[in-house]
Amino acid sequence: MGAEKKTPTATTGACLDRLYEVIESRRGADPGSSHTAKLFRKGTAKIAQKVGEEAVETVIEAMRGEKDLLIGESADLLYHLLVLWADQDVKPAEVWQRLLEREGISGIAEKAARERN
Numbered sequence: 136m137g138a139e140k141k142t143p144t145a146t147t148g149a150c151l152d153r154l155y156e157v158i159e160s161r162r163g164a165d166p167g168s169s170h171t172a173k174l175f176r177k178g179t180a181k182i183a184q185k186v187g188e189e190a191v192e193t194v195i196e197a198m199r200g201e202k203d204l205l206i207g208e209s210a211d212l213l214y215h216l217l218v219l220w221a222d223q224d225v226k227p228a229e230v231w232q233r234l235l236e237r238e239g240i241s242g243i244a245e246k247a248a249r250e251r252n
């Protein structure tokens with residue numbers, strides 16, 4: 136998208152930025168004491184599988200109308216997504232940047248522009 140570049144602010148996803156730092160710090164840690172280290176050890180396919188499972192569980196709780204469980208599953212999903220980013224060397228700031236570039240651009244207008252090209 137051709138919007139101007141915006142610099143993510145200190146508060147952009149601050150909680151997720153902190154969680155990502157903790158996740159990064161677990162590289163090479165003891166899998167016996169760190170769930171993140173255990174996931175890194177198992178590799179990309181397992182991490183990706185966990186993201187898929189947590190996404191499905193999130194959807195299930197939404198469909199059941201279980202708000203508190205939906206919040207918990209959403210937190211699980213975000214944690215596993217961040218582990219996948221770390222595994223793939225994707226920095227949170229790169230995703231925040233993409234979101235900022237999309238600010239103010241309607242999804243409807245963006246899709247229509249894509250379909251014209």
Ligand SMILES: N=c1c2ncn([C@@H]3O[C@H](COP(=O)(O)OP(=O)(O)OP(=O)(O)O)[C@@H](O)[C@H]3O)c2ncn1[C@@H]1O[C@H](COP(=O)(O)O)[C@@H](O)[C@H]1O
Pocket residue numbers: 154157158161168169170171172210211214
């Ligand atoms: N946010 C989380 C978080 N969310 C979920 N989980 C763990 O993810 C696991 C998901 O449950 P599952 O039964 O699906 O996991 P599993 O038994 O390994 O799954 P399978 O291999 O059987 O599929 C649970 O063990 C949860 O405790 C998390 N583990 C860690 N964090 C954060 O990561 C930080 C570092 O954690 P460690 O790496 O464990 O030190 C923590 O301080 C937290 O902030």
